[in-house]
Amino acid sequence: MAKSHETMMTPAIEGLLDRVDSKFSLVTLAARRARNINSYFNQLGDGLGHMIPPQVSSTARKPLSIAFEEISVDKIVPVPLPDTPEADAFDLPAGDADLDASDD
Secondary structure (H helix, E strand, C coil): CCCCCCCCCCCCHHHHHHHHHHHHHHHHHHHHHHHHHHHHHHHHHHCCCCCCCCCCCCCCCHHHHHHHHHHHHCCCCCCCCCCCCCCHHHHCCHHHHHHHCCCC
C-alpha cells in the first residue's frame, strides 16, 4: 500500500478514491459535476435557474476543484449501476429476431 504524502491537490486524491470504486468513476463523476457547475455559472445572468448551484462554500474558482470538494464531503455520490448481466444489454427485442439471422 502506498503511503500518503503531501500533495498540492486539496482534497487529497487518496481521500477522493475512498469515496468511489475506481479512478475512472472519480474522473467521470467529477467531470460531469464540473460541467454542471460551469453551466450554472454561465446561466446566472440569464435567470434560468434550472441548474444546481455548488453544494459547498469553496474558495476555489475552478468547477473541477469545486466538484472534487463536493465529492470529498459526500455531497455528490456515485449512482450504483443496475445489476443486469452485460449480455442482456445487447439482446435484440423479440420483434427484431429476423435481424439476427445471417443472409446466406
